[in-house]
Structures are given as C-alpha cells and as structure tokens.
C-alpha cells in the first residue's frame with residue numbers, strides 16, 4: 001500500500017496514491033474530492049474518507065482539474081458508490097466522456113517513447129498501467145462549470161483557467177489560501193523523478209506552449225500553498241512558484 005494522507009490546511013487533505021495525488025475537502029460533515037486518482041483508486045479514496053471519520057455517503061462531489069486517466073481516475077466508481085456529482089470544466093467535458101481528440105491514453109504513447117530509455121520513465125509507465133491508466137472509465141454524466149465560477153462545495157474552490165496540459169485544464173483556488181494546481185505545474189517530474197516546481201514533461205502536455213502561457217494566470221493569486229497533481233505541496237505563493245517553474249522549465 002502506497003497511500004499517505006496528510007492534512008495541509010483546515011479541511012484540506014492530501015492523499016498520495018503512488019505517484020498521483022488527490023485531495024479531500026471537508027466542511028460541516030460534507031466531503032468533496034478533487035481529482036479521483038487512478039482508475040483503480042476507489043479503495044484508497046474510500047479508506048481516506050473513513051480516515052477523516054466520514055462515511056463514503058458524505059462524499060457529495062468530485063471536482064476534476066482535468067480528465068487524464070490519472071485524475072479522472074475512479075470518478076465513475078465514486079459516482080456509482082456514493083451518488084456524488086462529478087464537476088468538470090465545460091471545455092473538458094468531451095475528454096471526461098472519452099470523446100475528445102486525444103482522450104485515449106494511447107495518444108500519449110508516441111510522445112513517451114523517446115523517454116523510455118530512462119528506468120524512471122519505464123517505471124512510471126508500468127506503475128500507471130498497473131493502476132489502470134490504459135483502461136480508463138469515462139464519465140458521461142458530468143456537471144460542467146465555467147472559468148471564474150465559485151463552486152458550492154467544501155473549500156469554495158474558484159475556477160482558474162490553466163489550459164494547455166489538456167484543453168480544459170483548470171486550477172482551483174480554495175477559500176483558505178490554498179491553490180490546487182492539478183498538472184498546470186508539478187513538484188515531481190514523473191518521468192525523471194526530479195523534484196521541485198517545474199512544468200509537467202512536454203510529452204504529457206497536449207499543448208506545451210499553451211501550458212507555459214497559462215502560468216501567467218496563476219501569478220498574483222492569493223495563496224501560500226500550492227498542491228500539485230504529482231509530488232508534495234509547494235510552500236510558495238503562486239507568483240514565487242511560477243518564477244521557479246520558469247527558471248526550471250525555460
């Protein structure tokens with residue numbers, strides 16, 4: 001078992017399932033899940049909810065930063081088990097349904113091939129495959145949200161546009177000064193295992209230039225903690241983190 005749950009701020013919990021993070025937001029007995037891990041992460045999600053002293057039925061919503069299979073993950077299973085509503089950006093709906101161009105995980109394979117000489121990259125691919133990455137379960141019944149919306153779920157996340165990694169990728173600014181960045185930036189290069197604030201490898205960014213340009217949308221946001229989809233928390237303001245990312249990933 002590679003699960004680890006940490007409280008990051010009041011009502012904000014990081015759960016690491018292997019190389020992927022997801023987050024539980026808690027307020028007044030209600031729980032929201034931000035990203036849904038791997039396709040096979042339901043047992044980890046259920047255990048993490050119980051660790052908070054809550055029952056799976058308290059999980060009322062799933063909010064996705066994007067619909068890659070290591071973030072869409074077990075959303076369909078969560079919905080089936082708890083009846084939770086799955087929220088996704090309007091521009092990401094087709095991907096969550098498996099209908100977007102390039103939604104298939106096999107679309108990432110050509111870009112990954114040149115990296116596979118690295119044992120760490122091969123290790124990521126094997127790890128991802130073992131967790132169901134290549135056989136995602138799409139979610140048809142989703143509730144779309146728009147940029148700038150404040151979602152009526154625990155943590156009151158405000159939606160910030162960070163397209164590029166996928167066409168409808170968003171980051172979520174929580175009411176308590178925590179920014180969930182998804183894969184707009186990362187604290188762990190999953191292919192090389194290098195740590196520190198950086199961009200995801202270009203092989204995994206659908207549009208690398210747009211991914212870089214979206215960093216500007218994070219600058220100036222009022223937060224002191226950034227929670228990425230991979231790697232540990234980044235204890236910097238978004239402006240400071242973006243400066244580091246630009247220095248590391250020119």
Ligand SMILES: [Zn+2]
Pocket residue numbers: 066068071165183
């Ligand atoms: Zn991703």
